[in-house]
Amino acid sequence: MSKPNPLLAGVAGRCPNCGEGFLFDGFLKVAPACEACGYDFAKADSGDGPAVFVIMIAGFVVAFSALFVEFALHPPVWVHLILWLPATLIISLGLMRPLKGAMLAAQFMNKASEHRNDE
Template identity: 80%
Template sequence: MSEPNPLLSGLAGRCPNCGEGFLFDGFLKVAPACEVCGYDFAKADSGDGPAVFIILIAGFGVGFAALITEFTIHPPIWVHLILWLPLTLIVSLGLMRPLKGVMLAAQFMNRAAEARHDD
């Protein structure tokens, strides 16, 4: 059997080492270790990286859609609030877990935990 792609495994919320175990123990809480291969996730820290990408992706997508809607249809402000606030929340929450998984998998691929000296 071939090695799994760590980025695709992280995107799916799976262990970047084996591709089978769960990466998360809840919505965003990282599991202490993989239950299949035993890989330790204790040093995994995605920091603010996923939040930055979510802000950029959701902000561009929803902002662009809101501007197009404003310039073509000219709806009242309450229509913008009803459309774009829930969409922003849905897009942000929908991207949060996959992007955090990708960031953790990128750390695994680049062996970032081995470079840390703060233990």
């Protein structure tokens, strides 16, 4: 059996090592270890990276769409609120888990770990 693409496995929420086990133990909580291969996720930490990417992507999509609708249709403010608040929530929640999985998989691919230099 060949090794999976770690980045695609991370986006799918699977173990970047084997592609079989689950990467998450909940919506965003990282599992302690892979249930299939036993790979330890204890040192995996994506930090704020996924949140920053989600803010950038969702912000661009919603802001561009809202401006386009405003200049094309001139709707009242309540229409903007009904359209763009739920859109922001759906896009943000929809992107958070795949992007967090991708960041964790990128750490796995690059063999990243915390480095300390106490000289």
